Amino acid sequence: MPTSRAIGAYQKHATDPVEERVNNFAPLVKKLAYHLVARLPASVEVDDLIQAGLIGLMDAARNFDPTAGVLFETYATQRIRGAMLDELREADWLPRQLRRSMRDIEAALVKLEHKLGRAANESEVADAMNLPLADYQELLADCRGHQLIYYDDHDSEDDSRSALDSMAADHKSDPLNEIDDNAFRQVLIDGIANLPEREKMVMALYYEQELNLKEIGAVLNVSESRVCQLHSQAVARLRVKLRDWTQK
Known part of the structure; x- marks a missing residue:
């Protein structure tokens, strides 16, 4: 035994x-x-x-x-x-203040693009929002994770749940996988093509290569926090383009 x-x-x-x-x-x-x-x-x-x-x-x-x-x-x-x-x-991961902040950024981008006829840089957006550049960049970092697709643009008392349910429905949590309409997809492609070069690279590395922010930072030789800022600003620019398209 x-x-x-x-x-x-x-x-x-x-x-x-x-x-x-x-x-x-x-x-x-x-x-x-x-x-x-x-x-x-x-x-x-x-x-x-x-x-x-x-x-x-x-x-x-x-x-x-x-x-x-x-x-x-x-x-x-x-x-x-x-x-x-x-x-x-x-x-309760998505505070309402985050959505309000991102919409303020988008509103400033719309006004500046119409005024300048080109993509505004960070300093110009910060000035338009009456913020020091450092405060604007901190706001971009706080807005990390704001969705490219309009998960939170619907009038709902439980925006955080609707956003999460949308993420759960897509097993990769990738906004690009949510887009089936060819015209919508083309607007998005054109919008990415017109992004400032560094923001365009961030979006490509993140959504196409599926690198995380730390890995993208290593590729671009910048901090993870800086990549987060660039990503948030790129998302804001694309949301403006998509909103213009949906309102036509």
Whole structure:
């Protein structure tokens, strides 16, 4: 009869499929968290998303059915992202002040574009909003994560939930995947093509190459915070273009 010590040694070295899945796919949680947090206000901590995602991963590892004909990575990705979105719903992640701030930026961009006949730079937008440049850039950072598509432009008493539900419906949380109308898509493509060069590069690296803000910063040799500012401003410019198109 095997001793308790022998049994313990066997259990220690035996392969636990649940533990193995968690260990192998833990890096996926971090990747998804960093990609999601870039779409959220600066008040959202990436560590909170990672913690929620790990719970989702453990749940996926325990409940995965290898005979279901689905890859574990596909199944786990859905469960991880779902756990993160549940955490965000409970935290009320999208304050109304953020939406008001972004709309103020968009209004300033509209006036300046009509006045100048070109894309306004940050200093010009800051002046139009009667803000020091540093304060305007801080506002851009706070507006991180404002959606490209008009999730929050509908009159709803629960804007945060509608935005999150839209993100959950799209398994990649990628606004570009929400666009089916060819004319709408063309307006967006034209809008991106007309962005200032650095903002255009940020959008390409983020949505096409799926790099996170830290990785984009390394490519552009700027800080993650600076990439966040450029992304928010690019989104504001594109929202102006899309709004003009929808009102025609």
